Amino acid sequence: MLTDTIAAISTAVGEAGIAVIRVSGPDSISEVERIFHSKTALTKAESHTVHYGHIVDPDTQERVEEVLVTVMRAPRSFTTEDVVEISTHGGVISVKRVMDLLLQLEIRLAEPGEFTKRAFLNGRIDLSQAEAVIDLIRSKSDRAFSIALKQVEGSLSQKIGELRHTLVETMAHIEVNIDYPEHDVESLTAEFIKQKSSEVMEGIQKLLKTAEEGKILREGITTAIVGRPNVGKSSLLNALAHTNRAIVTDIPGTTRDVIEEFVTINNIPLKLLDTAGIRETMDVVEKIGVERSKHAVTEADLILLVLNASEPLHEDELELMEQIRGRQSIVIMNKMDLPSQLDRDLLSRYYPDELIVPMSVMTEEGIDLLEKAISSLFFSGKLESGDLTYVSNVRHIALLKKAYKSLQDAYEAADQFIPIDMIQIDVRLAWEQLGEITGDTAAETLLDQIFSQFCLGK
């Protein structure tokens, strides 16, 4: 994990001008070279030079994107490793296509905070920042984890589980043939391995198809509107939807089956989280409360905290503010048309002025201020670049494709009568790659399978 090559989108996901993908690690230059066509070879490029060219799909030779590529050689880079930065046209689709190709190479998606971690471990960042680096890794991983977990609950994980089961049965069969050569289990044929690999490859293809279809609209800054009952959350949602381009999606996805609402504010895509929940509960106001808000908060990139300015701060609201301290959030002081009861000084302890937005969502007064606050957060780079749902989707797709490729290798090897223990290397790789999606890579499972499937012993 210290020596491989990693990539991530290092600019905000949005529809703005350009996006930058950063690749870091010993193979970054040679790997990017494999999909980059240009006059000069990147491997021969001098450090800190910029190259114009195209990203080309190595399988189809199709030009995917027109890009500028910057090469920074070790140790003169942020991570002190070889770094390649690819500037593409902005917009989700362009970035995604390049990212998808990169992750087919010997490059993996960076873990949360990994560039910073490497910079630190390589002595690039000052010791005083160690704690900040740890916080960064922890907070991002926790959120990535909670989101990943949510995604793999449900149909995707079930389907992957089925595919992995077929693979582990096949593997157990291969292993028994290897470890118990004198045992009277039926001997394993190349035909059997081919049949099982095809079966799983077909399953992966189906998953990839649904993943591609259901994905594009689901990308943006995940935004949670939180607050106590009756402060005006649903009105804010309606106001945002009313004044902006709103798309309601109800595509049963590969990963989650919730209704999400998208608005684009100054070209920044926001995915409003659990908006269905907010709408539904309009009639059952008493049912929603702090608990629900807390849940939404854990997975949001941006939090919009709505307060009722005509009432003093409630204990629950203080607790909420405490909880979201350090996260990107904006306070909306709603109902400014009524006499204010809110202690602005207390609020100022938590929020700088520019993040406190007085508003009346009923009259839509002040909504321009909110939009401005969101834009400035976004363009100042404070808002997180990658929507983690998007990111883990990219990761899932890359892993599905890699698993497919591994099984293809296994199939071909079986076709050429390569010994089964070598075919097993690729079958096992596919099994592990699928397991990475669901977070299940325990090798012990294979042993369990062997001993429950076969009767062995002396």
Place this chain on the structure above:
Amino acid sequence: MSYDGGSYDVIVIGAGHAGCEAALAAARMGCNTLMITINLDMVAFMPCNPSIGGPAKGHVVREIDALGGEMGRNIDKTFIQMRMLNTGKGPAVHALRAQADKFLYQQTMKETMEKEPNLTMRQGMVEQLIVEDGVCVGVVTKTGTSYRAKSTVLTTGTYLRGKVIMGELTYESGPNNQQPSVKLAENLRELGFDLVRFKTGTPPRVHKSTIDFSKTEIQPGDEKPKFFSYETESSDNEQLPCWLTYTSVETHRIINENLHRAPMFSGIIEGTGPRYCPSIEDKIVRFSDKPKHQIFLEPEGKNTSEYYVQGLSTSMPEDVQLAMLRSIPGLEKVEMMRNGYAIEYDAMVPTQLWPSLETKKMPGLFTAGQINGTSGYEEAAGQGIMAGINAARKVQGKEPVILDRSQGYIGVLIDDLVTKGTNEPYRLLTSRAEYRLLLRHDNADLRLTPVGHEIGLISEERFAKFLDKKEKVELEIERLRSTKVGPSHVNALLESIGSAPIQDGSNLLTILRRPEVSHSHIEQISPSPYELTEEMKEQVEIQIKYAGYIEKQLIHVERLQKMDKKKIPESIDYNDVQGIAIEARQKLSSIRPISIGQASRISGVTPADISILLVYLEHYNRVTAARG
């Protein structure tokens, strides 16, 4: 009451397969070594199957030999059958398996040990460790003799509070009715070690003259046997066959009708048994749809009529065992000479050990073999040699030798034990190794002989021979790479072996990659100038033919090694590491991994925890460096 038995560098307690390797390694490394065992007639005894090797296990024997251990040489001298298994599969899983003359095996090992200049052998029952300031400094025996040493290695096998179980009958005993070691088990508990209860078993033995071999299938050894030791060049050992038969419907009926008398099911057995080595009653219950099970009849030696009934491990009452045996084709009139039994014993929770096999709790105390929760002679011996090496190195003030998972099955075995622990007797399987293709039977010397030489277990003469082999293999590969041939040179040959002709020039290496082409074919066109032995030719072929797969694994190995090289200081306090998850903190604190690599293999420690640990370590190291 107690008298001073003298001081040694290293004491080894136990003379099983772990104890023998440990004692020999320590003595050969120049340490004045004492081996104490309950019964000197039981040195290197095989209480279960009279065989050594097989997949993963045979690999370990090769590794022991490559390091300078004894098991390989000893079985090469005493085998009564040798077979290479898995020859239809890739070279990595080719596995040598020998039937041993179990009596000759013991005698030969004992003789070797008796001749070892630095080694003293004593019969005695060790009952207590001598502990001073938390450090183990020696042992006391039942007769009141105290021996002192800088390192002590415990290899107690299944003797610790051993209990034999057969039907309704149970009694305190070591294997084969030997005295169990009860006081020592109590002492270990008092000293604060965590012990678990494991179980294993063995099948009955029968008299050869009462077997009707005509109803069984013959299983002969290989015509041209290969050997475990790199030093064995030939052998005149006469080979004996094994015989295959099957359980019958009647066998299954007898077992099913007597299940209520099976201690496995009646609740008498408390210990956890190995899944890969179930008793016949367990097999029949768990796989009730399997109509018959294989039974191999294996001779226990040249000068005995006892046959081992492989496949019929059982703890049924004696009368049921006899009925079971006589329901098997070929055994209708068989005389049972010894009955099968289950044995329960105490074992250490192996996560209490450093990867050097020294206990964390008590410096100076090492443990190896079945006491660490493993099963199998080879697994025991593999740990034994490492414990012996590290016990000796501790005496000599040197760093321990730790094999990583890409260096050998021994590395995989020990890393699994000390990092993950085990909740059943641990058996090696090739599938436990991530880098199976690199851990081959053929290249154990390339992997480990330099290590054996470095620590002083491989003689200069043997090492020179090894280097010669290594060099010739490299030279030959280079020659094949640089020798270009045209269609007119090779096509006649290629056609004669049914291989497609080449159109353009090619090098010999590319041609040898073809599955149907062997090195001897190449030599027909272009003989090697290097006087290669068969072993060298085999090595050249394997390295060339499987280069693609081998390189794939090597990339991963490089990563593993980088992670394993990131050492974690012993003094680290995980409570000071902010940000790691609670479960990870507990596991890390208890296992105390020596490297980031080991930490990452602990279950429950996530990549995020590892990232945080790395950042913390960098911080820690920079601060420590700044303090000077």
